[in-house]
Amino acid sequence: MIDEAALLESKTLRGSVLERTDVLDRVKALSLLPDHMHVTTAMVATYFEVAETVINNLLSRHRQELESNGLRVLRGPELQEFKELNLSPYRDGYPQPRSSLALWSRRAVLNVAMLLRDSDVARQVRTYLLDMEYLARARPVDTPAAGTPHALDDRIDQRITHILGRTVVPMFNALIETSGEHRQELISLREDVQRIERQLCGHETRITELERTRGPRQYTGIMASIDAMNWREFEHHVAVLLRRDGCTGVTVHGGPGDRGVDVTAHTADGRSVVAQCKSFAPYRPVWSGELQKFLGASLVQHTADVALFVATTSFTPDARAIAETYGVTLVDRSHLEKWSAGVPLTALQHA
Known part of the structure; x- marks a missing residue:
């Protein structure tokens, strides 16, 4: 299973989950420019609730990775054309760039969430992303349709938890009672198994809560316009x-x-x-x-x-x-x- 530390450090792992851009709106509405495809650097900073300089510094350090995921910097005629097509009718709602404009795709914004260490919003996105990724990996290939009997009980994490609690831990208890030489090793292994069992239970609770609360926010786009x-x-x-x-x-x-x-x-x-x-x-x-x-x-x-x-x-x-x-x-x-x-x-x- 991918963990948060690995996600922050590994470009390969980040690339493996970049298609899940829907998690951005699950955590907080991501407002888009009138082209319905991009956001500005200021809007990225607003989404993650950090200073714009933080996003610019991140861009400088990871420019190649971000550009591979949709970041573009417009200048000259290309910038002028974009302004005329997308920003000119919205002079009161969006900042009008002068010499250049960085445009961030949703993939690039999700990429930022996997690079920003000191943003609570970025942490929430990573948590949601990892939970949903785990849920996708944990489902059996032949998943029962929603609403069928025992559909939720067929999740792999629940079945593993059941096996650990009803079979593996009792087996360790019996071995510990009859073993002398390896008693401490068995106790240590039993504690590891019990810790994994608790983590799986907690993970299942988080996934259930995420599924219960998923859905679009009601007021998409309003604050981005006000922030501008x-x-x-x-x-x-x-x-x-x-x-x-x-x-x-x-x-x-x-x-x-x-x-x-x-x-x-x-x-x-x-x-x-x-x-x-x-x-x-x-x-x-x-x-x-x-x-x-x-x-x-x-x-x-x-x-x-x-x-x-x-x-x-x-x-x-x-x-x-x-x-x-x-x-x-x-x-x-x-x-x-x-x-x-x-x-x-x-x-x-x-x-």
Whole structure:
């Protein structure tokens, strides 16, 4: 069985599983460019929740391998043609490259998951990949159809577990009782067999859970578009969402002289709203100090009825504690994705 360490070290083993690009969407939605085939370096970094420089460094070290799996760098006329065909209609949603553009295929992105050591998302992809690979290898050639009696019990790992627990371990117990000279060796072997039995049981549990939860995410592509926005575009995006949820008098104030808030509005039932908008990289959370600064602006200067802190990332536990104490509504990355997809924000509904 392939293990994670071997996958990180062996180019040959990585190549043997690169067809399983579907695991990327099982772990987290991979948004594609309008050509429905590629992603940019920034989008790869967003997917794995690392800095863009980390992906660029990886590209430098493993360029030949990545190019063999679909990485392309466009320049000159080829870049211009790609921009005209794919990016020109989406100027507000995608960054417009200047001199060059790296395009990553799904195979190349999966390749990155098998090279990135310090990304939680990459680890999840590797775990899912290895589990599904094991499941494929473990199934008998003549696999019963789904729904037939004992179909799941025909998995090889379950049968091995049964044999180990009901036959091999009792055999070792009997040998240990009657052996003198090789007693310690037999005990050690029995412990190894029992450890393998436990690992197989745990593996089966993980595979069952993966099969139970598999399926596409509901909001594919939304956050990739938001991540490509600059800070001003993001503020106007939040303003659009406020208007969609029935707010009136929506005004964007971001920039110098904004008095600590970016957008002001009134809900449909007349309550005043102030919003702070932070377009941060997903790996950079909002800290408590930034919440404290917003408190002074929203509750003291503006005496707002509804204080919204909208961010493209997460909030630290201290920041969440402050928000809960003083009644600030936090819209983190997951809530922003749902809000942008059309789910109304509860804080803006009738009190």
